[in-house]
Amino acid sequence: MSNVTLPNPDFVFVKSEYKIVKIKLDDILFCKGMKDYIQIYVNGKSQPVMTLKSLNEFSTKLPSQKFIRVHRSYIVSLLHIDTISKNEIFLGKQIVPIGNIFKSDFFTIVEMNS
Numbered sequence: 001m002s003n004v005t006l007p008n009p010d011f012v013f014v015k016s017e018y019k020i021v022k023i024k025l026d027d028i029l030f031c032k033g034m035k036d037y038i039q040i041y042v043n044g045k046s047q048p049v050m051t052l053k054s055l056n057e058f059s060t061k062l063p064s065q066k067f068i069r070v071h072r073s074y075i076v077s078l079l080h081i082d083t084i085s086k087n088e089i090f091l092g093k094q095i096v097p098i099g100n101i102f103k104s105d106f107f108t109i110v111e112m113n114s
Helices: 055-059 100-112
Strands: 011-016 019-024 028-034 037-042 049-051 067-071 074-077 088-091 094-097
Touching (some): 028 094, 055 074, 074 088, 074 094
Antiparallel strands (some): 011 019, 028 037, 028 074
């Protein structure tokens, strides 16, 4: 057996409803954790992709330069942020809360990129 590893793939494979779905990292808007499941909101799809994984487990597959944890239950794509208020992030029509624990790290990264 060979150990095949891709050097920085630009996609992830996710098990969802008895299928394996390929999701491009650049198309992920944000991920919402719900106990044992996560919902992955994908640009251009009306319904999120649901998978049986924890948010912590899934976050290890996401590149840290593109994604940031902003709440106990949310990871957002920096690429898709439209507007940021004091406690919320707007990604298109979606609104994601910013948790107090994650606020300073998030705004530090925002400052570095402004």
